[in-house]
Amino acid sequence: MTHPPLPTDRWCEMSLSWFDPKKMDRQAAELLERLAPLYRSVSGTQGLLIESGFRLDVVTEWTGDPDQLLPIRAPQLAVWEKQSYRTLGRLFDTLKKAARKKGLKNFRVGLPMLSCGDAADAHIYDFKCPFQGRHPEMYDNRYPANLCPGNPIKQDRYPYASLPKGLPKGMSFNEMFGRQWGVFSGNFGADLLVLRDGWLTTTVYSRQGPWGLAPSKNPGDNKAWTDSIVDLYRQLKKFAPQTLIAGYSGAMSAVGELRVGGADLEAVVAAGDIDVWIDQTWAGAWQDWWTWETLGWTMQMANMLTHGIMIARGNRRRSSAPCRHFNLIETWDAWEPWDTLHQVPEKLRWGIWAFSHACVKTPEGLKVPEGTYLSWVNNRTQELWSREDVSFLTRHLNAAQESARHMEQPLGPTLVYNRPMMEWLNRKKPALNASEWIDDQAGMLMKWACPILSITDSDWLEHVPHDALIVQSPGQLPARTRSRLLARSDRGVILAGRADLMAPDLLRKMNLRKTGPLRRSGFARAYPRSEARTLAGIPEWNKLFLPDWQPCKAPSKSVLFESEYGPLMVRDQDGHLLYWQPPDWYEPGNPVMRRCQVGSLAPYVIASDFLEKSAARNGSARVVTAPHSEPVTVHLWKGRDGLHVLAGNLETGITGDARNPRQVTVILPGQECGPDAALIDLDDGRKIRPKKTGDGGFSFSLTVPPEGLRLLRLQTTKH
Numbered sequence: 001m002t003h004p005p006l007p008t009d010r011w012c013e014m015s016l017s018w019f020d021p022k023k024m025d026r027q028a029a030e031l032l033e034r035l036a037p038l039y040r041s042v043s044g045t046q047g048l049l050i051e052s053g054f055r056l057d058v059v060t061e062w063t064g065d066p067d068q069l070l071p072i073r074a075p076q077l078a079v080w081e082k083q084s085y086r087t088l089g090r091l092f093d094t095l096k097k098a099a100r101k102k103g104l105k106n107f108r109v110g111l112p113m114l115s116c117g118d119a120a121d122a123h124i125y126d127f128k129c130p131f132q133g134r135h136p137e138m139y140d141n142r143y144p145a146n147l148c149p150g151n152p153i154k155q156d157r158y159p160y161a162s163l164p165k166g167l168p169k170g171m172s173f174n175e176m177f178g179r180q181w182g183v184f185s186g187n188f189g190a191d192l193l194v195l196r197d198g199w200l201t202t203t204v205y206s207r208q209g210p211w212g213l214a215p216s217k218n219p220g221d222n223k224a225w226t227d228s229i230v231d232l233y234r235q236l237k238k239f240a241p242q243t244l245i246a247g248y249s250g251a252m253s254a255v256g257e258l259r260v261g262g263a264d265l266e267a268v269v270a271a272g273d274i275d276v277w278i279d280q281t282w283a284g285a286w287q288d289w290w291t292w293e294t295l296g297w298t299m300q301m302a303n304m305l306t307h308g309i310m311i312a313r314g315n316r317r318r319s320s321a322p323c324r325h326f327n328l329i330e331t332w333d334a335w336e337p338w339d340t341l342h343q344v345p346e347k348l349r350w351g352i353w354a355f356s357h358a359c360v361k362t363p364e365g366l367k368v369p370e371g372t373y374l375s376w377v378n379n380r381t382q383e384l385w386s387r388e389d390v391s392f393l394t395r396h397l398n399a400a401q402e403s404a405r406h407m408e409q410p411l412g413p414t415l416v417y418n419r420p421m422m423e424w425l426n427r428k429k430p431a432l433n434a435s436e437w438i439d440d441q442a443g444m445l446m447k448w449a450c451p452i453l454s455i456t457d458s459d460w461l462e463h464v465p466h467d468a469l470i471v472q473s474p475g476q477l478p479a480r481t482r483s484r485l486l487a488r489s490d491r492g493v494i495l496a497g498r499a500d501l502m503a504p505d506l507l508r509k510m511n512l513r514k515t516g517p518l519r520r521s522g523f524a525r526a527y528p529r530s531e532a533r534t535l536a537g538i539p540e541w542n543k544l545f546l547p548d549w550q551p552c553k554a555p556s557k558s559v560l561f562e563s564e565y566g567p568l569m570v571r572d573q574d575g576h577l578l579y580w581q582p583p584d585w586y587e588p589g590n591p592v593m594r595r596c597q598v599g600s601l602a603p604y605v606i607a608s609d610f611l612e613k614s615a616a617r618n619g620s621a622r623v624v625t626a627p628h629s630e631p632v633t634v635h636l637w638k639g640r641d642g643l644h645v646l647a648g649n650l651e652t653g654i655t656g657d658a659r660n661p662r663q664v665t666v667i668l669p670g671q672e673c674g675p676d677a678a679l680i681d682l683d684d685g686r687k688i689r690p691k692k693t694g695d696g697g698f699s700f701s702l703t704v705p706p707e708g709l710r711l712l713r714l715q716t717t718k719h
Contacts, residue, residue, distance in 0.1 A: 006401050009276075009324065009371030010038060011047030011192070013112055015334035017077050018378040021087050028091075028098040034384055035377070036102045037394045044371060045244065046104050047192050048095060049112045051334065052088065053077055053127065054196075056113050056147075059184050060131045060177065064161035066187070073128040076335065076380070089188035096189065108244065110185075110192025115147035115199045124335055134158060138173055140210065146198035148210065149173055150228025161187075162239075174228065178235030185240045193236065194246045194278065194373075200229060200268075201261030204250040205295060207437075207588035209261035215430045216262070222430055225262030233273035246276035246326070251286075251295050252591060254306035255437050255472075258422060259430075260588075265307060266419075269314025269323045277311055278326040278373045279304045281355055284340030284347055285330055286591070287652050293593035294585065297347065297650040298633055299443035301354050302415075304369070305455040306439040308360040309417045312367055313457060326371040327355035329397065331385065334376040341389060346708040347658075349396050350633075350648035353711060356400040357637060357646075359410045361456040363463035368404040372397060403639055411621050411636035411643075412451030413468040413492070413611050415442055418458050420476040421501070433521075433547045433584065435497045438472035441582050444598070445470075447631040447655055449623040449664065450608040466491070467620050468611050473497035474506055482506060489576040492614025494607060496580045500550035510572050510579045512552045521547045521584075523599060524563040532560040532569075532606045537628030544599030547584040554579075560606050569606055575617075578610045595654050601628060616695065621672065624665040631655050632662040632704055643672060643714040645679060649704040662704040670696045672714070679712040688712070 012035060019027055039046040052058050057071040066086040073081070080088075092109045099107035117132030117139050119125050132139055138153055139145035153173045157166035162179035185191060197204045209215060215222050236245050247268070250257055257263045268274055281304060287296030308325055315322040329352055331341040340348050360367040374393065378384050385393070415438055425434055442452050456464050458477055461484045471485065474495045482503055485493055495506060499514055507514070526542045528535070544563075551566035560578075561569035570579045583603060586596050608625045615622035621643070623634045633648040645666055649658045666679070668690070678687040679700050690698035704710050 003398070005041055005043035006398065006405070007044060008042050008401055009044035009047070009326065010042045011045070011049060011326070011371065011373045012038070012377050013049040013051060013373065013375040014377035016050050016052040016080055017334065018382050018384070019091060020079060021083050024091050024094050028094045031377070031384070032095070032098040032102050032104070034387065034390055036104070037390055038374070039104050039107070041394055041398050044106065046099070046107045048107070048109050049192060049194055050091070050109065051112050052080070054112075054114045055127060055129050055131070056115070056177070057129055057131050058111065058113070059180050060160070062161045062180070062184055063159045064164065064183070071130055074126050085188065092189045108191045110190045110194070110243070112194035112196045114197045115195070116144040116197070117147070119144040140202050142203070146202040148202060149232045150224055172231070174232045174235040177232070178239040181236055181243070182239030185243050191242055192244050192246070194248060196248045197250070200247055200265070201225070201250060201257055201263040203261070205252055205292065205591050207253050207256035207260055207585065213260065213589055215260050217431050219427055219430050222262040222426060226264040226267050229263060229268055230271045233268065234271065237273040244275045245273070246278050247274050248278045249280050249303065249307060251280050251282065251300070251303070253437060254303050254310065254439050256588070259425065259436065265310045266314040269311050270317035272318050272320040274323050276324045276326055276371065277307065278328055279307055281328045281351065282330045283351055284344055285333065285336070285338045287650070288340065288344050288347065289338035291653060292591035293653045293655070294440075294591045294597070296652070297351060297648065298446040299440065301358060301446060302439040302443035302452070304355055304358040305360070305415060305442070306417065308358060308367065309455045309457055312360045312362050313419065324370040326373045327358070327369045328373045328375060329355070329393070330375055331389070331393070332376060332379040334378050334380055337380065339379065344707050345392070347648065347650055350646065350650065350709040352396045353400045353646050354635060354648070356404040357407060357410070357453060357635065359407065359454040361414060361454050361460070361464040361466070363460055366407060366410070368407065372401070403644070406640040407637050408640065409465070409638040410454040411638065412453055413470050414466045415452060415455040416458050416461070416469050416471040417455060418472040418474060418477065420458065420478070421473045424476045434473045434501050435547055435549070435582050435584065436473040437582070437584065438470070438496065440585070441496055442470065444604045445608055446633050447626070447651060448605050448608040449626040449632055449634045450611055451623050451634050451636050453635045453637060461485070467618065468492035468614050470494045470496060473501060475501040475503060477503060490574070491618055492576060492611055494578045494580055494610065496582055498550050498581065499552050499579065510554070510570055510577055511558065512554050512570060512579055515551050515553050515566065518548050519546070519551055519565050521545075524565060526561055526563040526568060526600060526602070528602060528606065529559045529562050530557065532609070535605055535609055535625070535628070538602045538605055542600030542602050544583040544603065545586040545596070546581070549581050560610070561603055569603065571610070576614065578607065580607055593653055593655070601655065616667070619669045619697070621666070621668050624667065626662070629656065630662055632664055634664055634666070636666070641713065643668070645710070645712045647702065647704045647710045649706060649708050658707045661706055664702050664704060664710070666700045666702070667693060667697045668700070668714070670698065673698050673716045677714060677716045680715045682711045682713055
C-alpha cells in the first residue's frame with residue numbers, strides 16, 4: 001500500500017570528502033538513487049547539506065572569481081584542495097539535476113558551517129581558518145575560538161566578491177557576511193544555510209557562554225548578544241531572501257543558552273528571519289561513545305521540549321511564516337569514529353520515536369517537530385548508508401512522524417516554562433542561579449520512568465489540558481497563574497526552584513518558612529524521610545551538590561528529603577504539591593557526568609515517585625517508578641489508533657547499565673481498558689495481558705531488552 005508523502009521536511013548532511021570532482025555525475029546519480037526513499041516520503045523541503053571543511057571561509061574568502069581555488073586545508077578533504085569555486089558550483093548543479101531526474105520537486109542544496117576558527121586534532125580534525133587570521137578581533141579567547149558576531153570588526157582591504165575594495169570602516173560583520181552569502185548563493189545555487197555549532201552562543205556542549213559559567217552582570221551585555229544574532233539572520237535574509245536559513249542548538253540546556261549564553265531563541269524567532277531551528281540531538285554519540293552523558297538520550301529529549309516552547313512563543317509574535325523545529329537523527333560521523341546506527345540501532349529507533357513526539361501544548365493545539373535533519377550520509381571511510389540503512393531510517397521515521405502527526409493527547413506530567421521568571425532574572429539579576437534548569441531536571445527525571453512528553457507555557461495553563469505539572473522556578477508569576485496552579489494542584493504539581501524566589505502564597509500553601517541566610521553552593525549530606533525511605537534502593541545517606549539555596553523549615557511529616565541544613569523536598573498537607581530544591585551540576589562546563597556532577601540520584605527517584613502517586617490518586621495512566629539502580633525511560637500518548645507505550649533501555653554510566661534488561665510496569669485506569677485488553681508489541685505482534693489492580697486499574701508488565709526499546713499499542717474491544 002502506497003501512503004501519501006508526509007507534510008514534513010527532511011534534510012541530510014554529508015561531507016564533500018565523499019565526492020571526487022572527476023566522478024561527480026556518476027556519484028550524484030548514485031547518491032540520489034540511494035536517498036530517494038527518504039526524500040520521496042515527504043512533501044516538504046528535501047535538503048542536502050554539503051560540509052566543505054566546516055569553516056565560513058568558503059563564503060568569506062571568495063573574491064568573485066569562479067576559478068579561485070577553494071580555501072580548504074583539512075587533510076580529509078585533500079581531493080578538493082586544488083579545486084575551484086566553479087567546481088563546487090557544478091557539484092551543486094549536478095546534485096539538483098540528479099534530484100529532478102528522481103522526481104524530487106522540493107530539493108535544495110547548501111552548506112553547514114561552524115562558527116569556530118582554527119582547530120587542530122591529529123586524530124580527527126585539522127582546520128585552518130584564514131578569516132580568523134585576518135580578523136582575530138571577531139573571536140573569543142577559547143580554543144577552538146568561536147565567532148562573536150556583535151564584536152566591532154576592523155576595516156580591511158580583502159577583495160570580497162560583494163565588496164571588491166574591502167570591508168569599509170563602520171560596516172558590521174553581519175552585513176559583510178550577509179552580502180557575501182547573497183553573492184555566493186546567487187552564483188552557485190546554494191539555497192540552504194545551516195549555522196551550526198557556536199553561532200547562537202560561543203560555547204557548545206556545556207552550560208557556558210561568552211562570559212564563562214555565568215552571564216554578564218550587565219543585563220545590557222546579554223541583550224546585545226541576542227540583538228547581534230537577530231541582526232545576523234536579518235542580514236542573511238536581506239541579501240539572500242531565497243535561502244532557507246537554519247540555526248542549531250548547543251546541545252546542552254536550552255535554558256542555559258538563554259540564561260548563561262545570552263541567546264534568547266524566542267526573540268530570534270520572533271524577529272522573523274530564521275526559517276528553521278535544528279536541535280542537535282546527537283544523544284547516542286555523546287552517551288554511548290564519548291560518555292558525555294549530560295548530553296545523552298533523555299537530556300536531548302528535554303532540550304527539544306524546552307526549545308519547542310521557546311519557538312512556539314516566538315512564532316506567536318511573528319508576522320512571517322513560522323520558524324520550523326527540526327530534530328536531528330544521528331547515524332554515524334564523517335569525521336569521528338562513532339556509529340550509533342550500527343552500534344545501538346534500537347536506541348536510535350527510540351530517539352526517532354521519542355524526538356518525533358516531543359510535544360508543545362499551545363492554546364491552538366499540539367505542536368511536534370516539523371522536520372528532521374539526518375547526519376551523516378557518509379562516514380569517515382567514505383561509506384554511504386547502505387540500502388538497508390536507508391530502509392531502516394525511512395521506515396521508522398515515516399512511522400514515527402505519521403504517529404506524531406495524529407497524536408491527540410500526550411500523557412504524563414507536563415513541564416511548565418516560566419518566561420516571566422526568565423525575563424526578570426535576565427533584566428534584574430542575570431548572574432543569579434535560581435535553580436531554573438528545568439530541562440536538565442526533566443532529563444534526569446525521565447531516567448526513572450517519569451513519562452514527561454510535553455511542555456507548556458505558564459501563561460497558557462488556562463487554555464491547555466494537563467494532568468501533573470513540573471513548574472520551572474515559580475516566581476514572578478501573575479496572580480491568575482498562581483491561582484490556576486493551586487486550583488489544579490490535586491493533579492500533582494512540583495514547584496522546582498529556590499524558596500526565596502517563589503511567590504509567598506505558594507510557600508504558605510506548602511507550610512514552608514524561610515530560615516536564615518542563603519547557603520552557599522557546595523556538597524551537602526541528605527537523607528530520605530517519611531515513606532521516601534521505603535523506595536527501592538535509595539540509600540539512607542546521600543551526598544549531593546547544591547547551588548546557592550534558601551534553607552527552610554517545614555512540618556517533619558511533610559518532608560521527603562532533607563539535607564543537614566534543611567528540607568529539600570516537602571509536600572503540602574494534602575500531598576498534592578511538592579516543593580523541590582533541585583541539585584545542580586558541580587561542573588556545568590563539563591559534559592561528563594562524573595559522580596561528583598550530581599552526587600546522589602535519590603531526588604529524581606523521589607520526585608518521580610511523587611508524580612506516580614499523584615497519577616494513581618487521580619486515576620490517570622501511570623508508570624511505576626524505576627528502582628534507584630535500574631533506570632528505564634517510558635513515554636505514553638494517545639493517538640487516533642489508540643494509546644501507545646514507548647520504553648527505552650538507554651542508560652550508560654553512573655545512572656545505570658543498559659546492557660542488562662529492564663522491567664517496566666504500566667498501569668492504566670479501568671476506563672481505558674478492561675480485562676480483555678492487551679498491549680500489542682508493534683514489532684512482533686506479541687500480546688501482554690493485564691492484571692487487575694486494587695484500585696480498579698489494569699497493570700501491564702513488560703521487559704525492555706538490553707540497549708533496546710519496546711513500542712506497544714493498547715488493543716481493547718473498543719478498537
